[in-house]
Structures are given as structure tokens and as C-alpha cells.
Amino acid sequence: MDKEEKKKQKLEIKRKKLQERQEEASIVRKIVLACLLFIIITLGIAGTSAYYYVKSSLGPMDETDEEMFDIHIPIGSTSTRIGNILEENGLINNASFFRYYIRYKNESGFQAGDYQLSKSMTMDEIIVALKEGTLPQDYAVSFTIPEGRWLENILKIISENTNHELKDLEEKVKDEQYLKELINRYTVLTEDILNEEIRWPLEGYLFPARYDFVEENPSIETIIESMLTRTEQVVGRYLDDLEDSEYTTHEILTLASIIEGEAQKSEDRYKISGVLYNRLNQNMRLEVDPTVAYAHGEHLSRTLYVHLEINSPYNTYRITGIPVGPINNPGEASIKAALQPEEHNDLFFYATNEGNVIYSETFQQHQEVLRKYRD
Template identity: 35%
Template sequence: MASFDWKTIREQAKSKETYQVKEKMWTNRIVKIIIITILTIMIAGGLGGYFYVRHTLSSVDSSNDETVEVTVPIGSSTKDIASILKDKNIIHNDYIFDIYLRLQNVGDLQAGHFEFNQSMDAGDIVATLQKGGEPIFEDIDTTITVIEGTNLEEISELIEDKTPFTAEEFMELVNDEAYIASLSQQFPTLLGDLTEVEGLRYPLEGYLFPATYDYIGGMTLEDLVTQMVSTMNLEFQAIREDLDQTWMTFHQVLTLASIVEREGITDEDRAMIAGVFLNRIEVGMPLQSDITILYALGEHKELVTLTDLEVESPYNLYMYTGLAPGPYNSPSMSSIMATIYPTYTDYYYFVADLDTQEIYYSTNIDDHNALVEQYVNPYFEEDEEAVDEEATGEDVEEVTEEIIGEDVE
């Protein structure tokens, strides 16, 4: 019969129980440490995420209130809007801003042209979007009519009014050297020598033929301007043989015709005025047209004063003799043909009756001054100061004598 060492068995059992208790205690401790670590990470992550999101929705630069123009296209989603604002550096993070917009349940946001700045936080931006910006021009088929005597700056305003393109975009294009070079290759006989002309304010001034053009929705600005130059090219090709009747190049014809355009109304008067200007060029007299002063000044004025005559510009034909570097506007074919086929007379002066627009011509300064006194000065008699400063009559002739150094009769 076997015998058992009960003492040993009891000690082993007790040792095993003690081990299990210790193991359980350590397990509990490890679990608690893991739980505490996880909770700590979660709390830290939550706080970090909270402060990160809070920072992300704050302003990019609270001290920068410089206006940034932003266009939100029609049909843009919240994700699209967030991406546009991030590209413009108005928000920190487009992903979080997109979520913010969704959580705000802001509904349909307005498309349009907006003004933001970096000092705006997410709430300010959303309020601006909900308020709505300037409406986006609807790109539809339309017609654009360039009126005779319109200059490029005026055409740019017409383009902005009738198409999705801005006046600034138009002026940038018509001054773009690469674009002008491409036009010169496309229309070499019309524009081939244009890049060699010095002193031009706008190279394409005068070369956008006055006519009505079709704008088709989606057409590029390059296509539209090229269409206008192409029309001028067709008109130019039709009269190339007529240029044999004048000593001027077509560019010079356009330049003089652009002045004739604004000085005369009827075909008869335009031919007479062209003849007067050519007479002046022949004897070295400045053309002395107010049209040239207004263009040199870059503004419209009812009165041209003696001070205005001093504006430094090659387009100022009170100050300089001959022709300007280029046209002042887009002249009509009537003015172009009047310049090629002028009415030759002995006249060196002309003045318009400001009431009837009838034009009177004279061969000498005395007769001219008498006509000015009769048909121009009474128009300004209620404003004596303006009359005193108005560049007419003897005052103009004094300026002429100073410029060319001789008495012009």
C-alpha cells in the first residue's frame, strides 16, 4: 500500500495557488496599464485633433486683409469649393473644410465671383458663400458690334459686357507679343511689318475692323479677336490696289483715317478734312487735332486746355509734326477711303459749328480765328475760365509757332 507525503503535497498546492494569485495580479496590472495607455492616447489624440481642427478652421493669416478674388463656378460641390479656396490660400485644409461644410448643413451655396481675405475664418467664409457673390456671366451666343471710331480700351469694355471675358483679359491678349506674332504669320501682308513700328501704345489699335461679330458660347478670346483682325484683312486685301494712289503705307493710312473718323461725320467732310491734314503734313505743320491729345492723355474731356497740349507722347500731334506711331481707334472704311482719296484744296484750317456740326474751312489763321469766334467760343461763353484756357484760335497758333519755329499763315 502506497504512502503519501501530505506535507509536501500541501506545500506544492500552496505554492501553485500563490503563483496563480501573483500571475492574476500581474495580468490585471498589465491590462490596467494598457487601458490607461489607450485612454491616454485617445484623450491626447482627441485633444490634438480638436486643436488641429480648430486651427484648420481658423484664419490663415489674421493680419492679412488683402482682397483675393475667387470664382465659384456654377454646379460646384462642397468639395470643389473647398479645393478652390485651398488653391487661393484662403483655408488651411480643403478636406476638413469640406467636412465642416457638410456638418454645418449649409444647403446650396451660391456660385459667383467672391472677395475673400486670409483674415477670414471658416464661419466668415461660409457666411460670405451663403450671401452670394457677383453673378457669373452666362456664356450664351450673342453678337458684338464694334462701332466706327472705337478704340481698344472701349472695345475691351464691350467684350466684358457681352462675353465671359474681362476687359483686363482682352487688353492682355491684344498686347501679347506671342499672340501678335502668330497673327503676323497668319496675315503677313496686313501685319507683317507691325512689330517693327516703334512707339506703339497698342500694336493692334486700329486693326480690329468695326463691324458686327457673332460670339458663340464657348468661343475663346483668341478666336474672337482673330475674327476681328481677319475681317480687317479682308477689307485690306480689297483695297490694296487703291494704296497706289497715296504715298502712305496702310498703317499710316489707318493712323490718319482714325483722326479723320472722329473729326468728320459725312463722307464729304471726311475727304475735305483728310485733305487739310495732308496739306499740313506737306508744309511741316502739326495736325493739331484734339483727338490726338485725348488719346495721349488717356481720358475723355469736353475741353482741351493749353496744359493738356504739353502732354509728352508721340501721339500728341500738337507737339509733334507728321503722323503718330499708330492709329487712335478703329476707323470706318469711309474714313480709310477718304484718306486714300482726299479732296485737295488750299485749306489748312477747319472748325465745326458745335450746334449744327457743319464744318467751315479756311486758308489762313485770321479767317480761322474769326470762324472760331463765331462758331466755337459762344458755346463756352457761360464758362469764361474754360474759354480762356481752351486751345483754339491764336493760342493754338502760338503753340504751333513755338513747336515748328515759324509763323504759319
């Protein structure tokens, strides 16, 4: 091979290497460009999604739905609790977003009390409404019924805030003729409340909330029927759940009252409800302490074995199934939990003095919990 051919061969090799480098560089550029495009598209999609998420969260849940919902904000509620209440009632998308939003806007001064809010309201409108509140002096008579109170305690609150004597209130809510008139007017009421074994026929049906009256001395009927109307409105929000339920409205309110008596934290309501359903499905006695206290007609600081011996249709340590009627007047969160129990395998629970609830699947596990915390 002469020098000229060797020179041509070297040049060809260099040309091929240069071409390979150019092809590699082209591939790299294409990969980099593709990555950049992917990142840009991803960021664009994320940004667009975030924009629409924020927009939907700040906007009304349903701008065409102007039905007013009665919302109760308990005294001392944190922003987290308020957000949970609004989310549970379908007024906002996300309780956490609500909490971060009011922190971002540095909002404060929310007022405890009862409000009428609708799904057509934006988050900013809801915030304004919760800050304005309703002043008691706007009304001649105002009082608040806390969740979980016995009917006899509710009547005392009414008596203390009106001109009505306690005995007159007690007679009215036991008047069979009046009760039958109410059954004909309110779909939430049925003949179940006329069971002779029930202590107070309207127990469980007087909705806990704040009540305001313009007139100076509203009649007993006006007061009672205002409370029944609230109950009917709240229960009406869950008609689909009630239709799907194997239990009657009376039984659901009874379960809700037990949940109200047991749950100290909102997150426990659904799980406790699940325990009650599991026990009912296995034909086990419910064995919940608040029913024993109600059977005795006194609040017990601790349920002892001697208390369990009482022969009462409310004592779930002696009867199988759901008690004859509610044992207090539950709030909406407990009513909802009674209709939407959490699915799990637990059959037992124990509430500690600190308010924590410990769940167990077996009796042996439950006994270990009792030995640990009771001893």
C-alpha cells in the same frame, strides 16, 4: 403795150407769186418735218438712254463678281445714308436713284446691322437682304463695335458679351508672341505695331462691325482674329490706292482714325482728309484735338491749352507728321477717305457744336472762325 400783153404780164406775175408761195410752203413743211424728226429722235434717244440707265441701275454691278462684301448699316440710318453706303462699296450705281426707287416702291423696314452683299446682286435682291436682317437669337454670342471706339472700350464690349475677363483680353492683345504670329498671318499687320511707344498694338485694326458666333464661348483668339479678318478684307478693297500712296498701311489707318475722330458727317471725311494731306505736304503739324485726348487717355469735352502740353508721340500739337499709330478703330468710309483725299487748298478746319465743319485756307481766316464760334 396792148391789153393782151398787159393781161399776160399780170398772169405771169401771179404765177410767179404762186410759185414763190408754194416754194415757201415747201420749205416750211421741210423745216417742220425736220423739227418733228429731231424731236422724235431726241425723245427716242432720251427714252432709250433712260431705259438702259434704269435697267443698269436695277441690275447687278457685275453679275460675274460673287465676292461677298461686309456692309455695316448703323442704327438709325436713313435711306440716303443706306444708299451712300451701298454706293461707296460699289454695290449700286447711284445713291439718289436707290432713294427714289425705294420711295416709288414704298419700301421700308430696313434693319441696322452687318450684311454680306455682292456686286452680282440686283437692287431688288439687296433691298430684300437689308429688310430681312440677321436675328441675334440665331447666334450664341453677338455684339456690335461702333466706328471710332478706342481699343480698350472694344475689349470692354467683348468682355460684357462673353465669358472672358477684361484682364485676360488686355493681356492677350499685348502678348508679343501672339502679335508676331498675327503679323505672319495677316498682310495688313506689320512690325510697326510692335513700336514700344504704341499704347495698344492692335489699335486701329479691330474693325467696327457686328460679330456673331455660333459657339457659346468663342475663344479670345477667335474673336480677335474675326475682327482682323474684317479689317484685312476691307483694306484689301483699296490695294490699288495703297500701292499709289506715299504712306504705309499703318500710316493710312492712323490718318483714317483721325478722320473718324473728327468727321461727324460723311461728306466731311474726304475734305478733312484733304486738309491733313495739305498740312503733311507743307511739313505742318496736324494739330487735331482727338490725338490730344488719346494722348491723355481720356475723352475731353473741350481741348484746353494745358492739354496741348503733354509730351506724347500721339500729340499732333507737338510732333510733326503722322502719329505713332491709330487713335481709334475707324470704319471703311474713313479708311477710303484717308486713301482718296479731296483736292483743295484748305489748311485748317473747325467743327462747331452743331456738327458743321468750317474750312479755311489761311491762319488768319481760321482765327476769325475761332473768334466767331468759340467766343
